[in-house]
Amino acid sequence: MSAVINAFVVILGVMLAGGHAVAAGDESAQVWPERLHGHGGPVRSVALDADDKHGLTTSFDYSVILWRFEAGKGQVVHRMIGHEAAANDAAFAGAQRAVSVGDDGAVILWNLSDGAVLDRVDTGDDKMLAVSVSADGQFAVTASWDRTARIFALEGDRLSERAVLDGHRGNVNAVAFSRDGSRVFTASYDGTIRVFERESGEMLREVHSHGWGVNVMRLLPGETHLAFGATDGAVAVIDIAQGAVFKQLASHERPVLSLALSHDGSRLASGGGDGRIRVYDTGEWELLEEFENPYGPVWGLALSSGGAIALYAGLDDHVNIWQVAPREPFEPVESQFPRRFQVSAEDDLGRRQFARKCSVCHTLTPDGGNRAGPTLYGVFGRRVGTLPGYPYSEALKRLDFLWDEQTISDLFDHGPDVVTPGSKMPIQRLRSDEERDALVAYLKRATAPEGSGADSQGEQKQ
Template sequence: MALPVAGLLTVTGPAAADWPDRLVGHGGPVKSVVLERDGDRLLSTSFDYTALLWQEPDAHGKLSDPLRLTGHNAAVNDAAFLPGNRAVTVADDSDVIVWDLATGTIQHRFPGRGEKVLSLAVSPTGRHVAIASWENEARIYDLEATEPGLVATLDAHRGNVNAVAFSTSGKKVFTASYDGGIRQFDLASGSFERELVNLGWGVNALKALPDGRSLLFGVTDGKVGVLDIETGAETKVLPAHSRPVLSLAISQDGKRAASGGGDGVIRVFDTETWELLEEFQNPYGPVWGLAFTHSGHALFYAGLDDELHLWQVAPRKPFEPIEVDFPRRFQVSDTDDPGELQFARKCSVCHTLTPDGGNRAGPTLYGVFGRKAGTLPGYAYSPALLAADFIWDENTISDLFDYGPDVITPGSKMPIQRLKSVEDRDALVAFLKRATDPNPPSNPTGEIAQ
């Protein structure tokens, strides 16, 4: 529910952008959201291995289907717009992809080093992209070089790098790490200059404020604060989250900032006084992504749902119902079927059981028994599965969860999921055989068995 607080925003324009309250199109939890600064488009990324490009509804309120950017082989964690009608994305597959948004095709793919990349930042000129890697480093890519690609590796951290930010001048790069440090590097040389502060707990989120003097940060212990770049002093400590801070956002006019946490709380602040303006509580899960609309009067937020939600920050509505399906398909617990429970926990984020299949990270499992691996029409299989030479049956599916996809389908996009108990594997296989059968047997009453 929404929690009213003192100090409401004063607005003179429309209450919110013309976007709908929900953007439905992904087939898995949404990881990030960003709006084009001087345009009318939005990018969202998801666990379903894709990014979606959304166009703001037309004058009649009609929302067109999003452009689907498919090319990563794992969950897509972050995205940003680039000059020249382009975008850049990063993912758990470690790669950095630059997209041509006119065609939805890949312009450049920069291979990673094998570890996931959680976030990225684009320099003020749009020439450089910085990425935060779990290789304990950040990396800088020059997109306007004669041969675009990696130009610097920033490796002064002792833990995963979770976030990056450019200074407003574009000359410095700031990194935030699980080791608790926020560090400064020179963009031109790639050299490490200093550690601004060490907060003791891992730093998950980092944003440069438009004043050019400050950084907004969020920490795994729930702390949110403002850091003076020159002195490294914490100039403001904001209300803490009860769980890790997962996302931050700055409005396009720089007058508002927002924090989102694992506790489902979103807070909006005035960046001049740091007064808490509004607070929102989503009891259904974490806030992985935040983005202000152009007016700054509304916020898109993303989390465990397959869609984006829009919260009208100002003027506040007297009541704002949260339209989510809860429990989610992977949070099923009220079933007596142990196989169904294993499917919900291990498979349902990536796969459906229905003929239409949806837009999940993996293909539908409808009719999977007796199907040759890598042959379902319309799904973009990895080369490893396209080259596979076996049939999905009770034994191969059981082996998949016994030994793991890295053994049974090496090189495929499948995340590693294993079930060590033979009873759990047998229950899952039995459930899948019933639930995916295109021709389920009839029971004695003549009704179709479920």
């Protein structure tokens, strides 16, 4: 194809998809969509592969999605089901495999050609927040609330635990390998950044002590420096050999929740609880662009090579894609923050309970909306764990009773851990009889299938 036709196709693609076209080099211009739709709950993390052709996202809907970016669209290649709680982070391990971690304390190795689980290790009950894979794709390191980082060897379709990195006095929040994979950097809620030897699992030294909890960290190209973001909003670049601050970057007004480094190492971006995203060039540490997400915190962030595109995740069920260079304005604000969980004081008590405590994981319509839990449409009179097509836990499938006013009330009077032990439901109790009764009454009305005779009139389905 001639360059002219190429350019035309690109422009057409942008017009059709309403997306962003960014010239990556002389020839290839990648067209990016404006959003990635596919998750049924807020997205937790976003990662790009080395050539920006594929992405990995994790969500509160418990799933991991592999995306392909093509002709201005973000296509869902696989929606990967395996975690039994929110999936917090995922990393590519070469083109064929990925590793993810979640609130269930599980580490999962995925086959990206078919989206199947190759192997999983359940490390216990503590949440795992982050995972990083060595440049050669041979090892993964995970960050856990049990105050450790763990090294896994990725051998073919097996995950095998090699070392537990001990010593932090708080949750480990972020982890990174040195380029050659021989060392591992860890950042913790205890305010310190440490470096360990991968092979032996031995701590080499404390690199830096910030005082406030360190949430996120990136090792910078050349490996003489690293960047971190902390709970006090500080963002800084550390000289690793000296252990001292080399450059203080602009602080966030709330905790720093995300840091992204483009694959070519030229751009770093920080995202915070204040909704701000700032993009820096990693040579001069100049602030290149800054913008504010009016819909709240930015806890997932990735930058395309060269930093022209930022993909970010927060309270929305989709990933937003912002064109950093040349800068495009942020989408006009459509609704009030937050976009979700909107309840009005006029709603009845039961409806408010559902909106606040259940709607992030359940719909009331025939379609489950890719949420973490099955739709509750038609749940009254349904045998537990029997909605066709929903991937129930083994624990729930083994139970044998019907859902009715009494059993649903019991579920939240005693808690899912008592009524449905071992299930993927979060532990949650509604201690107030009034609230529980109102919720059950609301569900009875709002989940009744059309034409069932029950009064579902006037209920706006969520």
